[in-house]
Amino acid sequence: MSDANTLDPQQLRTWLHGAARRDAVAFRSLYDATSAKLFGFALRILIKRELAEEVIQESFVAIWNNAGSYQSHLAAPMTWMTTIVRNKAFDLLRRSDATTEIDGEQFDSEVINALHDPGATPIEALEMSRDAKALAYCMSALEGLHRQVLGLAFFHDLSHSEVAQQMALPIGTVKTWIRRSLEKLKTCLAKGERA
DSSP, rough: OOOOOOHHHHHHHHHHHHHHHTOHHHHHHHHHHHHHHHHHHHHHHHHSHHHHHHHHHHHHHHHHHGGGOOTTTTTTTTHHHHHHHHHHHHHHHSSSSSOOOOOHHHHHHHHHHHHHHHTTTTTTTTTTHHHHHHHHHHTTTSHHHHHHHHHHTTSOOOHHHHHHHHOOOOHHHHHHHHHHHHHHHHHHHHHHHOO
């Protein structure tokens, strides 16, 4: 396994292109270099180790099967692979009957720490672009419960009624909080663009 801070995007691109040509050695190198970080990312979403392991397996099958469709001008290799893992994790959450649990304070502190840690790995920093950092900053300005409702709706892709059930809140309250939170985010992000 590679050190988290030494992943070279060019090397990852080379391995991805090799995987697209069905080069098993290149794919194994890609797996060895990235699997630990991608597993950590899946574990943050799913909490349970066995679910994260299942998602990583499905994700690497998808990476192998779709390596030929990777376009380096659209995304960095880790961003592309992280997106696959994220989508597989959310698919698993939708398929399962398990309730999604978010520890709001822990989630907030992990995001804020990732933003402020100059030595954060790409996964720890969630590959945050300038826009993503602005969004995280604006999200941190929201009230805790409002932020959690918005997070469940958008980051965990739950419907308004599922969020209401999860949070034990009336659906009208959930809809109002989401609408108001989105308005606050829009205003906050617009201020950031003018700055």
